Amino acid sequence: MSRVKVAVAGATGAVGREMLKVLEQRDFPAEVVPFASARSAGSAVPFKGAELTVRELKEDSFKGFDIALFSAGGSTSEKFAPLAAKSGCVVVDNSSAWRMDPACPLVVPEVNAHDLDWHKGIIANPNCSTIQMVVALKPLHDAARIKRVIVSTYQAVSGTGQKAIVELENQVRRLMSGQEAVPEVYPHQIAFNCLPQIDVFLDNDYTKEEMKMVNETKKIMGDDSIRLTATTVRVPVFYGHSESVNVEFEKPLSAKQARAILAQAPGVRVLDNPRERIYPMPIDAAGQDETFVGRIRQDETVENGLNMWIVADNIRKGAALNAVQIAEALIERDLVRVP
Structure with missing residues (x-):
């Protein structure tokens, strides 16, 4: 890969710092410059054994940059991403601001890197819970075509941010210590509890997070015929989202066949030997790049149905790593340019 100049917007946040870590660990061929709000400007972030000074994010910050990795919130992305693209810098945005914009590709490189070919300067990074699910679903969809998905998620508090x-x-x-728990970030106590609400409730009584999974999955998979329903739950885990996924296919697909397909799928690691108590857990996924899949078994209540358990690090594959992989794919496909 040729050397490029990369801006990381929101570099002092949890995902921004992880982006820097991933760029370093993958030896990304770039000059990297961190940006953040005026409040964080002048602070330092670690990178390659040294420290980088954080610059203030301004309207003219992106001149001379090739790629910008954004993880600074939706309102910041809405303001600055078009300015970056206008300056000739390709934006990979981690917020929800551009995900359902028909002019912006929504990309998981293992699934639909080809959608990068039609980018117009802004590429959306999907929701963390969607990313890990489609990484596992796409190879199975190619083999037997998915009709319906029922997913229940068990999502770590790091998905809400450092305050959570x-x-x-x-x-x-x-x-x-015998004291009362005081909820501030969440509407109820999260310690030793589960909250069946992530984001706000919509008019259809689904949460915004649940509808993100429904709509983003169809866009990424390129198939509006897939029927999907989701229930998303916040659990008292620090890092790593888990998902119970039930899939109905058009054609027969055995659990053995599914294991063999997933064992060869890019970005997937199968941990599935229940008799030996081997299955994915959040503590296995924390800090890891792969999406882990286990508990693969037939659904005995429906024809052509499978159940599976999917786990991934929501900060890494669910955000920072996927964004860097998009940047790598842009370079490999010679798409580091704004049409």
Whole structure:
């Protein structure tokens, strides 16, 4: 890969810092410059054994850059991503701002890297829970064509951000010392509890997070005929989203065949030996690049049905890694340019 100049917007946040870590670990061929709000400008972030000084994100920040990795929130992306693209910098945005924009590809490189071919300067990074699910579903869809998906997620607090991580830590300490847990980030206590609400409720009584999974999956897979319903739950885990996924196919697909397909699928690691108590868990996925799949078994209540359990690090594959993989694919496909 040729050397490029990369801006990381939102570099002081959890995902921004992970982006820098991934760029370093994958030896991404780039000059990297971190950006953040005026409040964080002048601070330092670690990179390749040294420290990079954070610059203030401004309207003219992207002149001379080839790629910008954004993880600075939806309103920031809405303001600055078009400016970056206008300056000739290709944007990979981690917020939800551009995901359902028909002019912006929504990309998981293992699934639909070909959609990068029609980008117009802004590429959307999907929702974390969607990314890990489609990585596992796409090879099975190619083999037997998916008709319907029922997914229930068990999502870590890191998906909400650093404040939620601190809230879980504080609540555990308070409860273990006989004090009352005080919810501030979440509407209810998260420690030793599960909250069947992620994001706001919509008019159809689904949450925004649930409808993200429905709509994003269809766009990424390029198939509006897939029927999908989701229930998303926040659980007291720090890192790693888990998903119980039930899939109905058009054609027969045995659990053995599914294991063999997934074992060869890019970005997937199969951990599936229940008799030996081997199955994916969030503690296995934390800090790892792969999407882990296990508990693959026939659904005995429906023809051509399978159940599976999918786990991935939501900050890594669910955000930072996927964004960097998109940037790598842009370089490999000679698409680091704004039409």
